[in-house]
Amino acid sequence: MKVLIIGGDGYCGWATALHLSSKGYEVAILDSYVRRLWDLQLGVSTLTPIAQLEQRVDRWKGLSGKDIPVFVCDITQYEALISSLRRFPPDAIVHFGEQRSAPYSMISRDHAVMTQVNNVVGTLNILYALKEEFPDCHLVKLGTMGEYGTPNIDIEEGYITIEHNGRKDTLPYPKQPGSMYHLSKVHDSHNIHFACRVWGLRATDLNQGVVYGVLTDETGMDEVLINRLDYDGVFGTALNRFCIQAAVGHPLTVYGKGGQTRGFLDIRDTVRCVELAIAHPAEPGQFRVLNQFTEQFSVEQLALLVQKAAAAMGLKVEVNYLENPRVELEEHYFNAKNTKLLDLGLQPHYLSDSLLDSLLNFALKYKDRVDVKQILPRVKWKG
Amino acid sequence: MKVLIIGGDGYCGWATALHLSSKGYEVAILDSYVRRLWDLQLGVSTLTPIAQLEQRVDRWKGLSGKDIPVFVCDITQYEALISSLRRFPPDAIVHFGEQRSAPYSMISRDHAVMTQVNNVVGTLNILYALKEEFPDCHLVKLGTMGEYGTPNIDIEEGYITIEHNGRKDTLPYPKQPGSMYHLSKVHDSHNIHFACRVWGLRATDLNQGVVYGVLTDETGMDEVLINRLDYDGVFGTALNRFCIQAAVGHPLTVYGKGGQTRGFLDIRDTVRCVELAIAHPAEPGQFRVLNQFTEQFSVEQLALLVQKAAAAMGLKVEVNYLENPRVELEEHYFNAKNTKLLDLGLQPHYLSDSLLDSLLNFALKYKDRVDVKQILPRVKWKG
Numbered sequence: 001m002k003v004l005i006i007g008g009d010g011y012c013g014w015a016t017a018l019h020l021s022s023k024g025y026e027v028a029i030l031d032s033y034v035r036r037l038w039d040l041q042l043g044v045s046t047l048t049p050i051a052q053l054e055q056r057v058d059r060w061k062g063l064s065g066k067d068i069p070v071f072v073c074d075i076t077q078y079e080a081l082i083s084s085l086r087r088f089p090p091d092a093i094v095h096f097g098e099q100r101s102a103p104y105s106m107i108s109r110d111h112a113v114m115t116q117v118n119n120v121v122g123t124l125n126i127l128y129a130l131k132e133e134f135p136d137c138h139l140v141k142l143g144t145m146g147e148y149g150t151p152n153i154d155i156e157e158g159y160i161t162i163e164h165n166g167r168k169d170t171l172p173y174p175k176q177p178g179s180m181y182h183l184s185k186v187h188d189s190h191n192i193h194f195a196c197r198v199w200g201l202r203a204t205d206l207n208q209g210v211v212y213g214v215l216t217d218e219t220g221m222d223e224v225l226i227n228r229l230d231y232d233g234v235f236g237t238a239l240n241r242f243c244i245q246a247a248v249g250h251p252l253t254v255y256g257k258g259g260q261t262r263g264f265l266d267i268r269d270t271v272r273c274v275e276l277a278i279a280h281p282a283e284p285g286q287f288r289v290l291n292q293f294t295e296q297f298s299v300e301q302l303a304l305l306v307q308k309a310a311a312a313m314g315l316k317v318e319v320n321y322l323e324n325p326r327v328e329l330e331e332h333y334f335n336a337k338n339t340k341l342l343d344l345g346l347q348p349h350y351l352s353d354s355l356l357d358s359l360l361n362f363a364l365k366y367k368d369r370v371d372v373k374q375i376l377p378r379v380k381w382k383g
Numbered sequence: 384m385k386v387l388i389i390g391g392d393g394y395c396g397w398a399t400a401l402h403l404s405s406k407g408y409e410v411a412i413l414d415s416y417v418r419r420l421w422d423l424q425l426g427v428s429t430l431t432p433i434a435q436l437e438q439r440v441d442r443w444k445g446l447s448g449k450d451i452p453v454f455v456c457d458i459t460q461y462e463a464l465i466s467s468l469r470r471f472p473p474d475a476i477v478h479f480g481e482q483r484s485a486p487y488s489m490i491s492r493d494h495a496v497m498t499q500v501n502n503v504v505g506t507l508n509i510l511y512a513l514k515e516e517f518p519d520c521h522l523v524k525l526g527t528m529g530e531y532g533t534p535n536i537d538i539e540e541g542y543i544t545i546e547h548n549g550r551k552d553t554l555p556y557p558k559q560p561g562s563m564y565h566l567s568k569v570h571d572s573h574n575i576h577f578a579c580r581v582w583g584l585r586a587t588d589l590n591q592g593v594v595y596g597v598l599t600d601e602t603g604m605d606e607v608l609i610n611r612l613d614y615d616g617v618f619g620t621a622l623n624r625f626c627i628q629a630a631v632g633h634p635l636t637v638y639g640k641g642g643q644t645r646g647f648l649d650i651r652d653t654v655r656c657v658e659l660a661i662a663h664p665a666e667p668g669q670f671r672v673l674n675q676f677t678e679q680f681s682v683e684q685l686a687l688l689v690q691k692a693a694a695a696m697g698l699k700v701e702v703n704y705l706e707n708p709r710v711e712l713e714e715h716y717f718n719a720k721n722t723k724l725l726d727l728g729l730q731p732h733y734l735s736d737s738l739l740d741s742l743l744n745f746a747l748k749y750k751d752r753v754d755v756k757q758i759l760p761r762v763k764w765k766g
Contacts, residue, residue: 153551167537180577
């Protein structure tokens with residue numbers, strides 16, 4: 001079974017490509033390297049010294065015997081996309097190929113427009129390519145739990161059954177995204193839903209929570225296979241960022257009161273969730289939505305867990321409550337469903353002391369690469 | 384009070400500009416003329432011989448004594464937009480400046496991408512311009528009833544209160560748009576909602592039904608002020624198109640079974656609704672949604688009404704049920720609320736025999752301009 005990983009040079013994409021390759025899928029990677037360009041433009045870099053993609057796949061071939069062809073392509077260019085697909089006709093496409101940082105999308109008008117155009121046009125191009133030439137291909141699209149915002153009712157998986165004035169219907173779950181990036185994912189979801197409804201395409205939208213961790217069975221096999229790990233104020237996400245802050249003795253940066261609650265998951269579960277989605281594809285015409293996280297935490301809870309794990313290793317770290325650069329509720333109800341992937345067979349890796357130990361030790365190993373000037377948030381949602 | 388009409392050279396925009404000017408508002412028009420370019424590119428043209436915008440506003444000045452400055456500008460170009468706004472700092476912006484045809488958006492991938500990028504980027508640019516320099520300006524944005532699709536429950540105005548598992552919240556009404564164009568309006572709605580929530584902007588989204596009619600008090604004053612009236616398969620909308628078909632003896636083109644039910648309104652109510660929205664602005668931070676239509680009809684009902692009115696004038700016309708070029712439910716529940724504009728003071732012009740007579744007579748007057756080759760739908764949603 002041929003699986004094309006779009007954005008396969010990125011954090012989730014690279015881990016997923018190797019995992020699926022090791023599981024016997026015929027994998028190819030399509031990437032434009034623009035994620036590496038953004039690091040250069042922002043003057044930031046991953047904690048880990050990541051190799052170039054060609055080196056990575058060469059080493060993987062040496063270790064596993066498996067080929068991963070690489071297509072260097074920007075999916076906003078339709079002709080380049082369709083010609084790549086013709087050379088590697090996929091049974092499934094895993095689409096990680098979007099600008100994925102909320103702060104990046106909020107830097108300026110240019111960044112907001114670029115994020116929305118890049119993400120929306122890339123996904124539209126994939127949908128048209130599937131409609132025209134690969135109508136049975138299963139699109140597995142990375143969405144985000146952030147599409148839902150923080151409603152005062154339980155968050156269901158993509159749809160909600162509403163009774164209203166004596167009638168009933170099951171409708172797309174209302175969306176209240178919190179950044180120009182999250183908005184782009186909502187736009188994608190509506191576009192993909194339309195393509196399934198009207199053209200009969202099959203798609204799974206994985207509304208993923210915040211991913212943490214760095215090693216998977218495959219990326220841990222060799223330093224050339226090492227995955228990226230972002231800690232900067234633009235691309236770094238909560239738990240990973242906290243562990244790196246602890247390793248360099250920087251106070252943990254909680255935004256506002258820290259009561260913001262979100263869904264989280266280990267990157268080892270990300271790769272497994274994608275595998276489960278591919279192995280159990282959506283039906284033709286179905287727009288399936290799966291909430292992809294394993295546990296809920298508030299940001300403050302995470303900071304305190306990291307502080308405690310660090311203390312056990314002899315590292316003393318403070319927790320700093322910064323003025324929140326975002327506009328978001330800091331105390332709110334949050335209860336999101338996540339049973340569909342469990343029903344497909346996911347066995348979660350829960351956040352544990354041992355995971356925090358290994359993440360902290362990993363961060364300590366590379367701490368000399370940290371540029372502390374990049375840690376604090378510089379992008380404000382307002383003003 | 385200064386009101387900028389973006390897209391003021393178009394069907395709704397031109398009528399609105401003159402109406403507000405006659406009511407004492409200080410009006411300017413911003414337009415890129417791209418709507419006229421699309422006519423040229425498609426080889427179609429309005430039934431009515433519309434004058435160039437500069438001639439139109441000169442004649443209006445002659446008749447009314449009122450100036451309407453014109454800014455020739457593409458709002459997807461931010462610098463051009465912001466410099467126009469600095470020269471005419473608006474208290475309210477009425478935003479009609481989008482690609483507004485569902486069939487046009489479905490012609491090809493290029494048309495879909497252009498429609499979404501054009502509409503989303505134009506609206507984002509307006510939002511950023513307001514945030515940066517005109518935070519108190521009231522944005523009155525044209526949405527569409529088509530954002531809602533045809534759910535099996537009553538359609539509320541923008542939001543719905545949901546009780547779920549013992550908790551309750553009022554959330555954005557779920558959207559199931561039926562074309563790449565309608566999707567672009569859903570994307571806009573989410574973006575504008577965000578800008579109100581996070582930046583404190585004030586906006587009114589007018590989810591408009593299908594507009595019919597051609598004469599308003601102002602556009603009827605002089606032939607140079609005449610409004611456009613589209614009858615072609617791409618830009619022509621149901622009732623206007625039927626009247627023109629009847630005038631030239633072409634069978635009325637009902638798509639599918641004709642049970643598709645939508646909200647409709649007279650263009651004289653469009654201009655009045657916009658005036659009411661401006662006179663009663665949204666509060667800072669409020670994203671207000673008003674459903675802007677006065678009556679619901681099925682497409683078949685409209686065709687039969689036109690057939691009957693034509694017969695009374697001695698015109699014999701058939702109704703043809705064509706294979707539906709769209710993918711949509713042809714029999715469905717549809718009950719949409721529209722009380723908010725009535726509460727603000729709207730006194731509807733209901734569809735009547737006399738209106739149909741005058742529309743039919745108007746169409747007869749210009750029937751020699753009809754190109755019958757342009758009447759049938761050429762754009763298919765699928766295949």
